[in-house]
Amino acid sequence: MIVTIIGTGLIGGSLAITLREKGVAERIIGVDQHESHLQRAKELNIIDEGMTLDDAMQCSDLIILAIPVDGVLQVLPTLMDKVRPNQVIMDVGSTKQKILQLVAGHPNRGRFVAAHPMAGTEYSGPDAAVRNLFVNKTMVLCDVKNSDEDALEMVEDMVDKLQMRTVYMNGEEHDLHTAYVSHISHITSFALALTVLKKEKESGRIFELASGGFESTVRLAKSSPDMWVPIFKHNRGNVLDVLDEHIHQLQQMKALLEAEDYDTFYKLIQKSNKIRKILK
Amino acid sequence: MIVTIIGTGLIGGSLAITLREKGVAERIIGVDQHESHLQRAKELNIIDEGMTLDDAMQCSDLIILAIPVDGVLQVLPTLMDKVRPNQVIMDVGSTKQKILQLVAGHPNRGRFVAAHPMAGTEYSGPDAAVRNLFVNKTMVLCDVKNSDEDALEMVEDMVDKLQMRTVYMNGEEHDLHTAYVSHISHITSFALALTVLKKEKESGRIFELASGGFESTVRLAKSSPDMWVPIFKHNRGNVLDVLDEHIHQLQQMKALLEAEDYDTFYKLIQKSNKIRKILK
Known part of the structure; x- marks a missing residue:
């Protein structure tokens, strides 16, 4: 055809x-x-x-x-x-x-x-x-x-x-699920790149140390805004919900670190390790 | 030897x-x-x-x-x-x-x-x-x-x-730089895994859609707390600084999305794309 x-x-x-x-x-x-x-x-x-x-x-x-x-x-x-x-x-x-x-x-x-x-x-x-x-x-x-x-x-x-x-x-399910398994990954990557690029300005040596873990979490930040801004725009409600939850998780980790509550931090990481069951 | x-x-x-x-x-x-x-x-x-x-x-x-x-x-x-x-x-x-x-x-x-x-x-x-x-x-x-x-x-x-x-x-430079190119990547991965696992409880179908981008940003969440809690503990000051900055970047993106200011969001992603120069 x-x-x-x-x-x-x-x-x-x-x-x-x-x-x-x-x-x-x-x-x-x-x-x-x-x-x-x-x-x-x-x-x-x-x-x-x-x-x-x-x-x-x-x-x-x-x-x-x-x-x-x-x-x-x-x-x-x-x-x-x-x-x-x-x-x-x-x-x-x-x-x-x-x-x-x-x-x-x-x-x-x-x-x-x-x-x-x-x-x-x-x-x-x-x-x-x-x-x-x-x-x-x-x-x-x-x-x-x-x-x-x-x-x-x-x-x-x-x-x-x-x-x-x-x-x-259906479209509703699709947009909800992709906010979690795709759109938020891009937001965190963009934000991580901005965080590190900002610091790099002050201190030129950061990237000498970048290895696989960094590359893995930041590579999505190379993605085109022409593609991604419309996605965030058209899935705004779901993206905002998951972004809220993600910021909340980071704030919780920050609070534990501030309080030096390493036992709870340990348990939180153990909980996040359950992602092993899902990722091959 | x-x-x-x-x-x-x-x-x-x-x-x-x-x-x-x-x-x-x-x-x-x-x-x-x-x-x-x-x-x-x-x-x-x-x-x-x-x-x-x-x-x-x-x-x-x-x-x-x-x-x-x-x-x-x-x-x-x-x-x-x-x-x-x-x-x-x-x-x-x-x-x-x-x-x-x-x-x-x-x-x-x-x-x-x-x-x-x-x-x-x-x-x-x-x-x-x-x-x-x-x-x-x-x-x-x-x-x-x-x-x-x-x-x-x-x-x-x-x-x-x-x-x-x-x-x-020197040790000071090392701990500052690794907070940016390694430790924060792990924190965001742990937090991302927790965000998605929490939602998965309500809605069992999320992971049918997980693809390379998700895997890439979340794989570090499989890392052992035995290794990582001591790292966060012994680099607490630097990790808190970079975590603060990262949360700030995410909040900025959230605010732009809430205000539907897609032009500024576009420029932010363009800025983060500069990571291309550093990652191969």
């Missing part, structure tokens, strides 16, 4: 590479507001050609929206109006409630499938696109009862070919 | 494996208060034999203290009293000021070298010991002007064989 990828960056580009490799897409069209991204995606053989959105809509079986969520909210209404009964639109945005609200009740709602691959890196743009980004990762499909059966099947077949496992939820 | 490793866990065990492999140690003696660790270290061929500390002191050229920093503070005074002029004692503890204060002015101060390899994992015990843990990592040597020339040379030769680069600082 012919697949259009709107947004030829990390996620869109990686999808394009894998869909071609797995024989899902025989032709891949790129749409991108950055002409330089389209150019680069062609050079890297990620897409076959660049087109305007209108032209791409004329000849595609599947249209994948792989742009920041504020972009999805802007572009999706037009796509929904124009989509033909044999076409499928899918988004891969990191928040889902606002997107699902936007298309709710639309006469063509059935042609749309809301998806979120729980995969990524801290890099962006076509050069960040990689093979196998999605292998063994989770694809969340939201609100699938409102997608047409054939549209859902097309996406589910694709998810199989990407070697992903599928989890089904 | 004959090397005694006090503490046959992650760091001590990994040192033993590498020192044997590189031909630095022809015999390795293990000392551990946990009989089961000694047994396991022997089974894994990490050490040649287990001994009491007294017996090990009789026959060793180099004695390496690889136990939590509160243990170092307990054991070191006796070792300093007993050390012979041809022996070298080295510690690999994660905080340095208290240790250096303890040995300051001791008649045998010259036989002691204070070291801290900036390497590790979130695992502990002899089974966590691995080859190549130290390759291309940084070894901090502290306060070396107070070590005898031959003692320092022995340790520096060893650091070369471990394929590490050396950084020299």
Whole structure:
């Protein structure tokens, strides 16, 4: 089939590479507001050609929206109006409630499938696109009862070919859970980077000592604000709740350290060690 | 030479494996208060034999203290009293000021070298010991002007064989810098794990969605409280300072989100992206 990828960056580009490799897409069209991204995606053989959105809509079986969520909210209404009964639109945005609200009740709602691959890196743009980004990762499909059966099947077949496992939820659950397992991790990383960069100004030697543990907790701070500000904006309520709780946990640790109550601090760390059961 | 490793866990065990492999140690003696660790270290061929500390002191050229920093503070005074002029004692503890204060002015101060390899994992015990843990990592040597020339040379030769680069600082600098690039990363990880585990109790589906970003920021929360509580205790002042600053950064982000000031939030993330220059 012919697949259009709107947004030829990390996620869109990686999808394009894998869909071609797995024989899902025989032709891949790129749409991108950055002409330089389209150019680069062609050079890297990620897409076959660049087109305007209108032209791409004329000849595609599947249209994948792989742009920041504020972009999805802007572009999706037009796509929904124009989509033909044999076409499928899918988004891969990191928040889902606002997107699902936007298309709710639309006469063509059935042609749309809301998806979120729980995969990524801290890099962006076509050069960040990689093979196998999605292998063994989770694809969340939201609100699938409102997608047409054939549209859902097309996406589910694709998810199989990407070697992903599928989890089904509604948009509300999705946005709550991702605030905990993805969005807060980015906030702490950004804050940690700012904390250390501020100190580095005074004392130039900090980074001589940075090792794996530091890199691991701070690498997400390389992530693009173009992607992340819209996520925080569109999942503001959940992100604020979890941020509140996280600040509370840090304040508790601070209070224990101030009081030199090392026994309770020990028990708190033991409790946090239970994350071992969940992380492999 | 004959090397005694006090503490046959992650760091001590990994040192033993590498020192044997590189031909630095022809015999390795293990000392551990946990009989089961000694047994396991022997089974894994990490050490040649287990001994009491007294017996090990009789026959060793180099004695390496690889136990939590509160243990170092307990054991070191006796070792300093007993050390012979041809022996070298080295510690690999994660905080340095208290240790250096303890040995300051001791008649045998010259036989002691204070070291801290900036390497590790979130695992502990002899089974966590691995080859190549130290390759291309940084070894901090502290306060070396107070070590005898031959003692320092022995340790520096060893650091070369471990394929590490050396950084020299005093204990004060060391404890300040490690608070920023190591200790705070662990605090945020512990707090993040607690935040998410608490929510998971209410809502069992969070971890279906956990992916690489989450794992990366939370993996340090698997770390042992036996190692980390003493570190926070002995670097309390610096850890409190950086924790304060980190909480302040998070509160700032929270305030921006509450005020829906996404422009300033965007600039803040851009600022934190400067960490790219430092992390490879």
